[in-house]
Amino acid sequence: MTKTFRMNEAQPRLLDETGQGIVGAPLDRPEGPKKVSGRAHYAADGLPEGAAQGVLVRATIARGRITGIDEDSVSGLEGVIGVFHGPEFLRNPAQGMAGEAPVQPGGEVHYHGQPIALVVAESFEAARDAAQRLVVTYEAEAGVVTDPARSEELEQDDPETAGDFEAAFAAAEVTLDRSYTTPAQAAAAMEPHAALAEWEGDELTLRGALQMLRFNKEELADSLGIPAEKVRILAPYVGGGFGSKLGIGPEAVAAALASRTLGRPVRVVMTRQTVFDAVLRRTETSQRLRLGADRDGRLRALSHDDRVSNIQGEGFAEPVSQASQFLYGAEGLSFAQTLARVSRTPAGSVRAPGEAVGMLALEQAMDELAEMLEMCPVALRLKNLPEKNPMTGQPFSATRLGDCLREGAERFGWDARKPMGSRREGEWYVGMGMASAARSNMLVKSAARVRLSGEGAVVETDMTDIGTGTYAILGQIAAEMLGLPVEKVEVRLGDTSFPGASGSGGSFGANSAGSATFLAAKAIRETLAGRMGCGLSELTLQEGIARGGNREVPLAELIEEELVEEASVEAGDTSESHFSSGFGAHFAEVAVHAYTGEVRVRRMLGVMAMGRILNEKTARSQALGGMIWGLGAALTEEMAHDPRTGHVVSRDLANYHVPAHADVPGDMTVVFLEERDDMANPIQTKGIGELGISGAGAAILNAVRNACGARVYDMPATPDRVIAAMEAAGF
Amino acid sequence: MRDFEYSRAETLSGAAGQIGEGASVVAGGTNLLDLMKIQVMSPARLVDISRIGELQGISDDGEGLRIGALATNSELAADGRIRSGWPLLSRAILAGASAQIRNKATTGGNLLQRTRCPYFYDTAMACNKRSPGEGCAAQEGVGRMLAIFGTSEHCLAAHPSDMAVALTALRAEVEIRSKEGETRRLPVTELYRLPGDRPDLETVLAPGEIITAVRLPAPMAETRQVYSKVRDRASYAFALVSVAAVVQMDGDRIGSASLAFGGVAPRPWTDPEVDQALVGAAPGDEAFGNAADVLVAQAQCHPDTEFKKPLLRRTLIAALREATGLAETATGASTARIPA
Numbered sequence A: 001m002t003k004t005f006r007m008n009e010a011q012p013r014l015l016d017e018t019g020q021g022i023v024g025a026p027l028d029r030p031e032g033p034k035k036v037s038g039r040a041h042y043a044a045d046g047l048p049e050g051a052a053q054g055v056l057v058r059a060t061i062a063r064g065r066i067t068g069i070d071e072d073s074v075s076g077l078e079g080v081i082g083v084f085h086g087p088e089f090l091r092n093p094a095q096g097m098a099g100e101a102p103v104q105p106g107g108e109v110h111y112h113g114q115p116i117a118l119v120v121a122e123s124f125e126a127a128r129d130a131a132q133r134l135v136v137t138y139e140a141e142a143g144v145v146t147d148p149a150r151s152e153e154l155e156q157d158d159p160e161t162a163g164d165f166e167a168a169f170a171a172a173e174v175t176l177d178r179s180y181t182t183p184a185q186a187a188a189a190m191e192p193h194a195a196l197a198e199w200e201g202d203e204l205t206l207r208g209a210l211q212m213l214r215f216n217k218e219e220l221a222d223s224l225g226i227p228a229e230k231v232r233i234l235a236p237y238v239g240g241g242f243g244s245k246l247g248i249g250p251e252a253v254a255a256a257l258a259s260r261t262l263g264r265p266v267r268v269v270m271t272r273q274t275v276f277d278a279v280l281r282r283t284e285t286s287q288r289l290r291l292g293a294d295r296d297g298r299l300r301a302l303s304h305d306d307r308v309s310n311i312q313g314e315g316f317a318e319p320v321s322q323a324s325q326f327l328y329g330a331e332g333l334s335f336a337q338t339l340a341r342v343s344r345t346p347a348g349s350v351r352a353p354g355e356a357v358g359m360l361a362l363e364q365a366m367d368e369l370a371e372m373l374e375m376c377p378v379a380l381r382l383k384n385l386p387e388k389n390p391m392t393g394q395p396f397s398a399t400r401l402g403d404c405l406r407e408g409a410e411r412f413g414w415d416a417r418k419p420m421g422s423r424r425e426g427e428w429y430v431g432m433g434m435a436s437a438a439r440s441n442m443l444v445k446s447a448a449r450v451r452l453s454g455e456g457a458v459v460e461t462d463m464t465d466i467g468t469g470t471y472a473i474l475g476q477i478a479a480e481m482l483g484l485p486v487e488k489v490e491v492r493l494g495d496t497s498f499p500g501a502s503g504s505g506g507s508f509g510a511n512s513a514g515s516a517t518f519l520a521a522k523a524i525r526e527t528l529a530g531r532m533g534c535g536l537s538e539l540t541l542q543e544g545i546a547r548g549g550n551r552e553v554p555l556a557e558l559i560e561e562e563l564v565e566e567a568s569v570e571a572g573d574t575s576e577s578h579f580s581s582g583f584g585a586h587f588a589e590v591a592v593h594a595y596t597g598e599v600r601v602r603r604m605l606g607v608m609a610m611g612r613i614l615n616e617k618t619a620r621s622q623a624l625g626g627m628i629w630g631l632g633a634a635l636t637e638e639m640a641h642d643p644r645t646g647h648v649v650s651r652d653l654a655n656y657h658v659p660a661h662a663d664v665p666g667d668m669t670v671v672f673l674e675e676r677d678d679m680a681n682p683i684q685t686k687g688i689g690e691l692g693i694s695g696a697g698a699a700i701l702n703a704v705r706n707a708c709g710a711r712v713y714d715m716p717a718t719p720d721r722v723i724a725a726m727e728a729a730g731f
Numbered sequence B: 001m002r003d004f005e006y007s008r009a010e011t012l013s014g015a016a017g018q019i020g021e022g023a024s025v026v027a028g029g030t031n032l033l034d035l036m037k038i039q040v041m042s043p044a045r046l047v048d049i050s051r052i053g054e055l056q057g058i059s060d061d062g063e064g065l066r067i068g069a070l071a072t073n074s075e076l077a078a079d080g081r082i083r084s085g086w087p088l089l090s091r092a093i094l095a096g097a098s099a100q101i102r103n104k105a106t107t108g109g110n111l112l113q114r115t116r117c118p119y120f121y122d123t124a125m126a127c128n129k130r131s132p133g134e135g136c137a138a139q140e141g142v143g144r145m146l147a148i149f150g151t152s153e154h155c156l157a158a159h160p161s162d163m164a165v166a167l168t169a170l171r172a173e174v175e176i177r178s179k180e181g182e183t184r185r186l187p188v189t190e191l192y193r194l195p196g197d198r199p200d201l202e203t204v205l206a207p208g209e210i211i212t213a214v215r216l217p218a219p220m221a222e223t224r225q226v227y228s229k230v231r232d233r234a235s236y237a238f239a240l241v242s243v244a245a246v247v248q249m250d251g252d253r254i255g256s257a258s259l260a261f262g263g264v265a266p267r268p269w270t271d272p273e274v275d276q277a278l279v280g281a282a283p284g285d286e287a288f289g290n291a292a293d294v295l296v297a298q299a300q301c302h303p304d305t306e307f308k309k310p311l312l313r314r315t316l317i318a319a320l321r322e323a324t325g326l327a328e329t330a331t332g333a334s335t336a337r338i339p340a
Ligand SMILES: Cc1cc2nc3c(=O)[nH]c(=O)nc-3n(C[C@H](O)[C@H](O)[C@H](O)COP(=O)(O)OP(=O)(O)OC[C@H]3O[C@@H](n4cnc5c(N)ncnc54)[C@H](O)[C@@H]3O)c2cc1C
Pocket: A654, B024, B025, B026, B027, B028, B029, B030, B031, B032, B033, B034, B069, B073, B095, B096, B097, B098, B101, B104, B105, B106, B107, B108, B109, B110, B111, B112, B113, B114, B160, B161, B162, B163, B209, B210, B211, B212, B236, B237, B238, B239
């Protein structure tokens, strides 16, 4: 029977008592050797006997109606089996945690690149050829709006406010009013989206590249109009997600539909170009920051307005000002968002939605304010640390932002920062910059099962490991709790026949699935304590030995038949009473070529307090990865849309520039400050990966300004933009 | 991908026999196979020349170096003779692609790689280079990578090769063999045609002609050679602009300069007036800027490539500062170490 636990109050820090030293240790990922030797099977690896292959066909108009799909145009081609299309086909992937079929426009086309049909053939090559040749006729609409700046279909909620922003801004001694833009971005996971569907009677098994199986199962069943019990999804390994695999995508539904009709397995792997066309992108943003402060640096007024875009019918709007709402606070706060409707690839959650782009603007504006006040940027932030969430009044569950800022400045050698433009090494200007980091933290309903036998333990949950280290940390939690070496714990993930977890998203997977694993293991400890005849608090389990009630017994002797416990966790009162967020500080040193405007990041430091660290190595990798994405957002990443059709022009990884190795400095340091977030969840953790991104890009851009005077308002800071800004600054 | 026939040639004359209507030779395949997968190119037959012994190797023929068309980019960049006599070439190659691609990419294939104009890659978009007469979607589209010299109303695409830019500044020649077995030589710049009204015809190669080698003339003594490539990330990106400079000093003045520019034209771009403007000049930002102005004055920009004018101007100054010793940087200029 599943025990459900609601997080209503702080819990004892049991993982600090168990004393095995496994939780937190920088252990290797257990599945690592399989991955590097090609034995970890991803969704598209392996093709069952008799499987056919499908390739998605895209719409080549921006908006309108399909008047005909001429199946005869390809039916004679060798190897072609059939063309599938119809109202069930997905236009939009599901948004994260939707748990139901995504909105669809029926036979309409709403963006150029929209999947409209699937061609199935005996080989991938034949299917791709046929997909290319398939003749589709349209009735195109005229005057389609693809540019958010020109959209007249705008949705605007009342601004979220606290205090009176206008009055506080008018009264402030120093004010700043700046606008920034960020481009659309792609999640750019290495593994393309893929699905392999196979039916047995009315039951579907789908191997997919998906992040949140508990929700995905519901989404897929709803899309196909069948009960969720009839769907099993397997995703034991996922090659990166970054938000793009939160919800099911067109490949999954198309594969399932074709497979049902054909009575044979069908595999659909998106080509890289289709991944760019049809997977949720991050919206471009345009942002306006208004800051008002006293001469001594105390913020009086803060407003962060933004415009984002999405396709018609999609509810998601990037929460751009999320961190601005709680990071500093002021007497007057105001946040207004405008959602512009456009015919472009639908937008959704991509790596730290909100903070990743919002903090680029907020933390550059803070840097500009520090400059106006002739104040140290670190000192300005230290002056404005709020005691409570300024919008909601909730106390923070745990915050060490001040410590991160001070410790970071110390370790980085911030003292050595020179006045703007005054440090030159050969042809290069050199400068330093910093920014705060914040990313709100969540606990999402999750269940896990733990089995303990004389042989060892097994953890089972439908949680995914998208390259982040879930296999490692769940094994560590169970081992720590059950007094076993980690090798004695097997972790089974990515199968909807296991208890349903949060999935990987919003950096809440470790908190949520980790807590469920912890609670299931704790229930087993209770049984063992009973068998030892001692209280739970007296029981110690270490290295396979149980001690308690003055007895010492090998664990195996306490277990006659397998002990099985399932536990479920969900957010409770503490999520109302307290506000939980990860905090940190990013520091960067950059060199800017005085002539060509090229920026090279020389070193980066991130000091972060993110609750209990479950595995020092995987946590560090997460934080580093986040910082590299921050670098990408600041300097290289930009999805280009065609001004006429709105379609994505940079449709492969040669044209969409994620940072390459040479962009990433050798000196990348991450420091974790010791922290326990008692209000967050029973294991006192916080999310990690996305905090690494939040603010990191701004630290780099602030360093560019310090180096050479260039303040780049339109990201990314490519050489041409740096040159223009340098010239504008008189350098 | 469409089905195609595949045959492997063991000798040059064997290859000549296999190349016919609808056939394409394949060397490293790093460009051609990508284009075949997305069906921008769909040759009916591939003639694999990658095992032909006569096309391999780098040899010293007394007049300079003869580089076989199959010498890989990696082989070339690492060759000791090239690194000392023509360091520019080594640097330009290493500024391109990735180690894995350079290991496969060949000298001939590099010269003949197709443009990176994104509309050329997208079969749903009009492109005169892909389908003559269809129109040019780039004109009113997104155009950051487009050319600013030598374009026509029919095509604005830039040639993406870095190696070809260096070879141009080094005054290299290509050696071409016809189907009938005759050999001719051309300066690298003359290999390429400007788009005019037929952007699909990119070179002067006649049907059945293949590139057999590239010839580097004996290096001039004591030249300083620089390759400056500016791109949207530090590595693994095509040039926004690049400058190849071979400069020989005469005392404290510039004796001669041979420059070529990449990322800005349908072929490695040269401008004799710019080279000439530098002769006799005392190194300095002013003289370099004046020469750069001569170059940039000729530019014709798409709205998205306006930035290339200041960027090219500045990159040229930066390259000349390195080539004349005004600046030392991490990647610095290389002096050709040739006995005078
Ligand atoms: C992701 C990526 C990034 C890249 N970045 C760069 C870069 O930054 N800078 C750069 O310069 N290049 C770059 N390249 C391009 C790379 O240099 C070329 O793909 C490579 O040089 C082509 O050589 P190949 O031997 O593989 O040619 P293939 O693909 O085999 O052939 C290319 C063309 O040349 C023809 N051909 C080949 N050999 C001969 C011959 N001897 N005679 C006649 N015709 C011949 C073929 O028929 C074909 O049309 C990049 C490529 C990729 C995929």
